[in-house]
Amino acid sequence: MIDLKYLQKSFDEATQKLSKKGVDNETLENLKQLFIGLKEANATLEEAKAEQNRMSKLFGQYKQEGKDIGELKAKVDANKEVIAVLQAKANEAEEALQNVALAMPNLPDERVPVGTDEADNIELKKVLEPRTFDFEPLEHWALAEKNGWIDFERGVKLAKSRFSVLRGEAARLERALINFFLDVNREKGFEEVCVPYINNAAMLQGTGQLPKFGDDLFKIEEEELYLIPTAEVPLTNLYHDEILNENQLPILLTAYTPCFRKEAGSAGRDTRGMIRQHQFDKVEMVALTTPEQSDQIFELMVENASDILTRLGLPHRLVELCGGDLGFSAACTIDLEVWLPGQNKYREISSVSNTREFQARRAKIRFKEGKKNTLVHTLNGSALAVGRTLIAIMENYQNADGSITIPKVLEKYM
RNA sequence: GGACAGUUGGGUGAGUUGGCUGAAACCACAUCCCUGCUAAGGAUGCGUACUCGUAAGGGUACCGAGAGUUCGAAUCUCUCACUGUCCGCCA
Known part of the structure; x- marks a missing residue:
């Protein structure tokens, strides 16, 4: 698999290299967008999960201290639904990315001659x-x-x-x-x-x-x-x-x-x-x-x-x-x-x-x-x-x- | 193919009345210290991946795989895979 971080960072260089293998810009642009999309999806998902983890910890504390947990539970339940949606989105993004990324050929070395066959x-x-x-x-x-x-x-x-x-x-x-x-x-x-x-x-x-x-x-x-x-x-x-x-x-x-x-x-x-x-x-x-x-x-x-x-x-x-x-x-x-x-x-x-x-x-x-x-x-x-x-x-x-x-x-x- | 048992970090191996365990302890490994002589003593560090950050340092996920219960699972339930032992079969 090619290095997606490299693709994102040095997009022009990557397209130039892969053109030797007959890969067109559009395909690569698409792959790059999928990669960026996945990162964004993961970022929001992870934020929601972090919040959930914090509240879960509180939950345990409240229980031990005998505090009322009704309000917290409502919050946590609501966040749970948000996470489910975000997770589905992230999974989708992941799958879409993998499909394209795994089908992308390797970058040829500098010394590889240009040619079709x-x-x-x-x-x-x-x-x-x-x-x-x-x-x-x-x-x-x-x-x-x-x-x-x-x-x-x-x-x-x-x-x-x-x-x-x-x-x-x-x-x-x-x-x-x-x-x-x-x-x-x-x-x-x-x-x-x-x-x-x-x-x-x-x-x-x-x-x-x-x-x-x-x-x-x-x-x-x-x-x-x-x-x-x-x-x-x-x-x-x-x-x-x-x-x-x-x-x-x-x-x-x-x-x-x-x-x-x-x-x-x-x-x-x-x-x-x-x-x-x-x-x-x-x-x-x-x-x-x-x-x-x-x-x-x-x-x-x-x-x-x-x-x-x-x-x-x-x-x-x-x-x-x-x-x-x-x-x-x-x-x-x-x-x-x-x-x-x-x-x-x-x-x-x-x-x-x-x-x-x-x-x-x-x-x-x-x-x-x-x-x-x-x-x-x-x-x-x-x-x-x-x-x-x-x-x-x-x-x-x-x-x-x-x-x-x-x-x-x-x-x-x- | 049948019966039972198991699957935790580089290795051995704790943890199974759910939260303080991403994970004890020991070994191995790395750096340093002591000592001096071939064998030992001490300190610290030490999983992977992604992600945010100049960095320091955060976040998320992973305890065979997947799904479920739960606010929360290595720990409970289900399915599958694999390994071990015994039986059967066989080069």
């Missing part, structure tokens, strides 16, 4: 030269069929479209990648954790998936529980509503989890192959830091994801997302895109974001800074998306006969 993102650098083929490289689904690695039909039979089954070497490679990723992350100082794949609504609101993006989540019927769309949710919310000690920070976490997404709004995109699935494996990094540490940790996370790709010998590039392509919670994001020779283009394989205090405010994660409680910064990034890495290996390591070479670093994991 993918096309306006800025390439920062390329790592590793794509190899040249002396034959026409195939796309991963063709390779999958040749090698019997992915069973798309049976995946659909078991569940529905956008589900698939990995078989034999592919299944082993998937597992090898998970272990490899976790090991590298652990080397870099991330604590490995194993978390629930089902989280409750409060957690999803904490990281920003709810209330606005519930359509993209698989919900458990009859319960306020959801399959996680990313390990970012349980990892970040591990410290939901907690106050940490400054010396605990930074907290670096990594976890392997499957991820579940409805992919609402992606109808028709990447329908062929395994790029976009309802269920996919991912190893995620999450960091909780002080505001001072977060830029440095952000770099660490980007470099780590890039390092993993380099160790796998996968050509990739780093892309700074423009305002329009930035996620809801992110203040800045660098995507890592891996080269897919079969598709002849770079495709997203990791996304590292700094949400600053946006999620921390929602999830109430603070740390003691002297006597003060300060919101932490939360960061998240994939290291890496496992299925897409598998695809990248298939396409980059394919041979003329359709066979696939296993990258050296993975040999000991197979």
